[in-house]
Amino acid sequence: MPNAELSSNLHHLKEKLGSIHRSNEGAQVEAVVAILLWDEPGRGPQTLLVQRAEREGDPWSGQIGLPGGRVKQGIETPRTALHREVEEEVGVKLEEVGVELGSLSVGHPMRRMGMGVQPWVYGLRVKPRVTIGPEIASSFWVNLPELPSTMKVTEITTSDKPWNVESFVVEGKVVWGFTYRVLTELLPILEIPL
Numbered sequence: 001m002p003n004a005e006l007s008s009n010l011h012h013l014k015e016k017l018g019s020i021h022r023s024n025e026g027a028q029v030e031a032v033v034a035i036l037l038w039d040e041p042g043r044g045p046q047t048l049l050v051q052r053a054e055r056e057g058d059p060w061s062g063q064i065g066l067p068g069g070r071v072k073q074g075i076e077t078p079r080t081a082l083h084r085e086v087e088e089e090v091g092v093k094l095e096e097v098g099v100e101l102g103s104l105s106v107g108h109p110m111r112r113m114g115m116g117v118q119p120w121v122y123g124l125r126v127k128p129r130v131t132i133g134p135e136i137a138s139s140f141w142v143n144l145p146e147l148p149s150t151m152k153v154t155e156i157t158t159s160d161k162p163w164n165v166e167s168f169v170v171e172g173k174v175v176w177g178f179t180y181r182v183l184t185e186l187l188p189i190l191e192i193p194l
Contacts, residue, residue: 006099007039010123016189017102017121027106029118032082033068033179035186036092037101038124038141045190046141047183048130049175050089053137060109062137064170065179066119067092069135078118090139091131098122104185109178119182142170147183148194 006014036048047066054062069085071078083094092098104119130139147168154167154174167176168183175183187194 004125006123006125009039009045010037010099010101013037013121013190014099014101014123017104020102020189022103022105027118028116029071029078029106030073030115031068031070031117032078032085033066033117033119033182034082034086034094035066035104035119035121035182036086036098036124036128037121037144038127040127040143043143044145046143048090048092048139049142049170049173049179050132050139051137051173053135055135063177063179064173064175066182067136068117079120082120088133089136091133092128094122097124097126097128099125104182107178107181117178119185121186140171140173144183144187144190145192147187148192151194 038046040046049064050067052060052063052065067086067089071081086092086094101121101123106116106118108115132139150168150170152169153164155162155164165176167174167180
């Protein structure tokens with residue numbers, strides 16, 4: 001990999017994330033997700049989203065999300081789990097192309113309210129080649145400054161019930177729930193108005 005530097009925008013984001021106090025610091029973390037940021041010249045920050053593969057018994061089957069997964073408790077740290085999950089799901093070795101910029105608030109997915117999920121923000125020195133693993137159906141880059149224009153209330157069906165949810169709709173794909181909440185926390189930090 002080339003020894004490229006982070007963009008000045010991503011350096012600035014690292015400073016901002018480091019100055020934010022979160023009330024849930026030290027919360028129990030059972031799962032992790034990665035916000036992989038690439039500062040596309042002339043377009044601004046982009047992040048990688050994934051569509052999970054359809055799998056029996058997976059509460060997030062087929063949904064749009066961020067790369068990540070469960071921490072193997074007692075075996076690995078949340079940070080180690082993040083590196084492992086990102087490599088397994090999208091083939092990106094964070095230690096080679098990424099720089100940890102900080103974290104966002106530990107959140108709780110609606111389907112697993114007791115599960116603490118830690119979002120970590122990584123700046124990418126180069127835009128990596130993505131190779132999806134078996135848990136992922138597809139992946140795509142989203143231009144973050146364009147996300148607010150895609151906000152809408154969308155009807156989704158989960159557990160055989162229709163729900164109206166706040167969402168982003170990107171190329172026909174509905175980003176809702178935990179991933180929506182993570183992105184709506186990140187956008188104002190990036191000075192992208194909602």
